[in-house]
Amino acid sequence: MTDADYAPSPAGWVRDQVAEYESSGGQRANTLGDTGLPVIIVTTRGNKSGKVRKTPLMRVEHGGDYALVASMGGAPKHPVWYYNLKANPDAVVVQDGAEPFAAEVRELSGDERDAWWERAVAAYPPYAEYQTRTDRQIPVFVATRRA
Ligand code: F42
Numbered sequence: 001m002t003d004a005d006y007a008p009s010p011a012g013w014v015r016d017q018v019a020e021y022e023s024s025g026g027q028r029a030n031t032l033g034d035t036g037l038p039v040i041i042v043t044t045r046g047n048k049s050g051k052v053r054k055t056p057l058m059r060v061e062h063g064g065d066y067a068l069v070a071s072m073g074g075a076p077k078h079p080v081w082y083y084n085l086k087a088n089p090d091a092v093v094v095q096d097g098a099e100p101f102a103a104e105v106r107e108l109s110g111d112e113r114d115a116w117w118e119r120a121v122a123a124y125p126p127y128a129e130y131q132t133r134t135d136r137q138i139p140v141f142v143a144t145r146r147a
Helices: 012-023 080-087 110-123 126-133
Strands: 039-045 052-058 065-069 092-095 100-107 140-145
Touching (some): 012 039, 052 065, 052 080, 080 100, 092 140
Antiparallel strands (some): 039 052, 039 092, 065 140
């Protein structure tokens, strides 16, 4: 994916976090606000526009894989990036620190989702409260490094 197609988020704080994280190689803007909890930057391909989209998400890592939790603060609808990942699961880049890497994702269900959900709540406890705010089951993807 080339950055020529990059369309920054319309949300100022999200746009700024991505810009500062990338320009510092993950040294700055690497937590959610003042929580001190780490974030990663996930690049997706727009399912309608085809444009490159960058989204900060909480860092939920296990054995070199990452959970991507489509919580959006417990809002009633999935975030748009959920649909980008469903449409283009191979066109994903994850940045956790200095080096971005190409990844592929799949949405989890059943026991596998349960195990990653537990890890997600351990990494970022508010996810549990977000789930109580919405009737939708919060989707969880796992992102795996591509060979
Ligand atoms: N959100 C989460 O869901 N989970 C997290 O763990 C999380 C952590 C987090 C940490 C730091 C931080 O700064 C933000 C964090 N967020 C987290 C918020 C997250 O970064 C997103 O802002 C949020 O999930 C909303 O995602 P969204 O994809 O719905 O973003 C909207 C605001 C957006 O960017 N919309 C674009 C726009 O121009 O309106 C469209 C983006 C897009 O992909 N468009 C598609 C396309 O084809 O280009 C299709 C558009 C369509 O109509 O379908």
